[in-house]
Amino acid sequence: MLEQSTPPQDPLDRVFAALSDPARRGMVERLSVGPASATELAADYTMTLSAVVQHLKVLELSGLVTSHKTGRVRTFSVEPEALGPAQRWIDDRKRAWHRDLDRLEDLLRQQSP
Amino acid sequence: MLEQSTPPQDPLDRVFAALSDPARRGMVERLSVGPASATELAADYTMTLSAVVQHLKVLELSGLVTSHKTGRVRTFSVEPEALGPAQRWIDDRKRAWHRDLDRLEDLLRQQSP
DNA sequence: CCAACAGTCAAGCAACCGCTTTAGTGTTTA
DNA sequence: TAAACACTAAAGCGGTTGCTTGACTGTTGG
Numbered sequence: 001m002l003e004q005s006t007p008p009q010d011p012l013d014r015v016f017a018a019l020s021d022p023a024r025r026g027m028v029e030r031l032s033v034g035p036a037s038a039t040e041l042a043a044d045y046t047m048t049l050s051a052v053v054q055h056l057k058v059l060e061l062s063g064l065v066t067s068h069k070t071g072r073v074r075t076f077s078v079e080p081e082a083l084g085p086a087q088r089w090i091d092d093r094k095r096a097w098h099r100d101l102d103r104l105e106d107l108l109r110q111q112s113p
Numbered sequence: 114m115l116e117q118s119t120p121p122q123d124p125l126d127r128v129f130a131a132l133s134d135p136a137r138r139g140m141v142e143r144l145s146v147g148p149a150s151a152t153e154l155a156a157d158y159t160m161t162l163s164a165v166v167q168h169l170k171v172l173e174l175s176g177l178v179t180s181h182k183t184g185r186v187r188t189f190s191v192e193p194e195a196l197g198p199a200q201r202w203i204d205d206r207k208r209a210w211h212r213d214l215d216r217l218e219d220l221l222r223q224q225s226p
Numbered sequence: 227c228c229a230a231c232a233g234t235c236a237a238g239c240a241a242c243c244g245c246t247t248t249a250g251t252g253t254t255t256a
Numbered sequence: 257t258a259a260a261c262a263c264t265a266a267a268g269c270g271g272t273t274g275c276t277t278g279a280c281t282g283t284t285g286g
Contacts, residue, residue: 010135017133020126021244025202032209039262051245053263058243072253072262080210087203089138090196096145097193134274152232164275166233171273185232185283227286234281243272254261 011063015086018062023047024055028064028078035077124176128199131175136160137168141177141191148190 018024027041042052056076059065063082067074131137140154155165169189172178176195180187 012138013133013135016129019202020130020133022123022126023244025125028206029209032206037262047244048246049263050247050265054244069263074263078206078210080207083203083206087200087207089132090200090203093141093145093191093196094193094200096142097191136274150232160274161276162233163235163277167274182233187233229284229286231284232282235279237278238276240275241273243270245270246268248267249265251264252262254259256257256259 012085012089014062015064015082018058018064019086021055021058023052024059027052027055027059027076031065031076031078032080035075037073037075039073041076125198125202127175128177128195131171131177132199134168134171136165137172140165140168140172140189144178144189144191145193148188150186150188152186154189 019028023045026044030036030041030044038053038056039049041056042049045052056065056067060067060076063079065076066079067076069075132141136158139157143149143154143157151166151169152162154169155162158165169178169180173180173189176192178189179192180189182188
């Protein structure tokens with residue numbers, strides 16, 4: 001019985017959740033080209049700057065981006081290490097599946113050689 | 114100005130959202146070992162069968178799993194193709210970032226050879 | 227045949243999300 | 257120094273999510 005209630009929350013939860021919003025993915029895409037300020041990022045969207053900043057906060061909490069403030073402008077950059085666990089999880093699934101598939105092929109080969 | 118409001122919803126949205134829940138990830142993990150029925154899957158969790166089935170519905174809607182019913186039991190299996198787009202998106206980000214990093218290195222090499 | 231079984235459906239509910247609006251704080255620039 | 261700028265913080269709101277409960281439909285083993 002796997003107990004997983006809702007403790008401090010798995011980082012993986014936050015990364016996948018952050019990526020589930022197209023606006024947030026857009027911001028990460030924009031930022032993987034190079035750093036940008038909140039206002040610069042906001043220029044690409046119809047929503048309020050406020051909303052954009054809230055999205056950026058989610059991204060930062062997930063570890064996907066970092067930010068530092070100089071003067072009155074806060075600059076955001078991607079933190080690509082944060083994608084590692086997500087990528088690894090997906091790879092593991094694919095690997096597990098292929099293992100399963102190979103086993104099935106072996107079985108079929110045994111049945112009808 | 115990228116317009117992305119909320120149309121029929123990008124498949125990528127649904128895949129990432131589906132993976133953002135630890136229970137759902139657990140079910141996919143279990144299923145990538147081999148197919149299982151709803152009740153079998155439910156045995157690993159403290160929540161109701163009803164809740165488990167709802168999670169499985171989300172997974173199925175995202176395309177990550179398929180199911181077919183024989184008699185009174187519905188059997189679920191993974192659909193690993195569905196992970197492709199998510200994996201590709203992540204890979205693209207990593208690639209874009211490395212390109213950026215390499216460019217920075219070139220620049221630094223130019224500055225202080 | 228009928229009781230246990232495997233799942234389905236719908237209602238209800240608390241918590242959370244994505245967004246806007248409003249009202250700030252500190253920073254620059256003309 | 258005053259107006260424009262780049263955020264920041266908080267409240268509020270409608271919609272969605274993750275559950276539970278309860279009632280039901282079809283299937284199957286004894």
